Amino acid sequence: MQYSIKAILILALWVVTQIGFAESDSLYSSRSLSLELASKAVDGAIKACRKKGYSVAVAVVDRGGNVTALLRDRFAGPHTIETAIRKAWTANSFRQSTSVLAGLLKEGRIPDQVQHNPGALLVGGGLVITAQGETLGGIGVSGAPPGSSERDSIDGACAEAGLEAIWEDLELAD
Template identity: 45%
Template sequence: MKTLAATLAAAALLAAAATAPARAQDDGALVSFEVMKPDVALRLAQGALERCRDEGAQIAVAVVDRFGVLQVVLRDRYAGAHTPETARRKAWTAVSFRNDTLALAEVAKPGGEAYGANFIEDALMLGGGVPVEAAGSIVGGVGVSGAPGGALDDACARAGIEAVMDDLAF
């Protein structure tokens, strides 16, 4: 029972930390936000796919909006059947926790301060998920799955972001 309480406490702390910046800007009845247009999300996914191809990796890449809703999924011809869903979950985790999943994987290891986050539905603490930011705000997330290791998944996700960085600068 003590482990369950610790798990829930860690999850609550992560959730509170993720929403803290939003509360600081709560000065009206309405909110506004930016999200990527579908064509930008597609080019981001294509950039990630190309980078992994250049590295000899067959992957799937998913792009979600700032709320974690799926915008694009691309799966290379030899990528495993599990890779589209894994990529989606990595992208969702990156926007939900407002951090890249390579860093989250470190703090979510057994005994780590955020180990309990592993038990949140859809959260996937494996490298390859990266939030997409523009003008200091998260506008989406990208997840890559299928490369030999989370570090290469992460590098491919970041290459996808780099491919659309000029579009995101506003």
């Protein structure tokens, strides 16, 4: 029995669709923060720290860890820029706040090597940015003195204020 190439291709295509490979599983859509929303989060965090008397740097990274928005208040130290970026990157990369990660490291619940991951910084002040169950990036704040523990860092409270500034926008986003 002689089969045409067209018939073989049709049969092959049918088989592939039956096992799920021809479906659009290879393409995904995702949401990302606009520059305006990232800037609004940065502004909210800086204003919260100013009210507490601290000059800080704030960074927002996208889901890929790329810096989307970054500001350094006039009296924040020169180290705060890199530190804010690393906190935002770490929270986004590990999908966990940096203060929780620091606590897990201290308790020995995550491997010591995690803190040596290039770019990672496990100190309070970095939070994950999520909306409707999807990770959109991270926010990091640096420049305020630490609180009484990693879990109540002033940087972390200011990062939280940055998220609060965009919360409604995130929850209403389609």
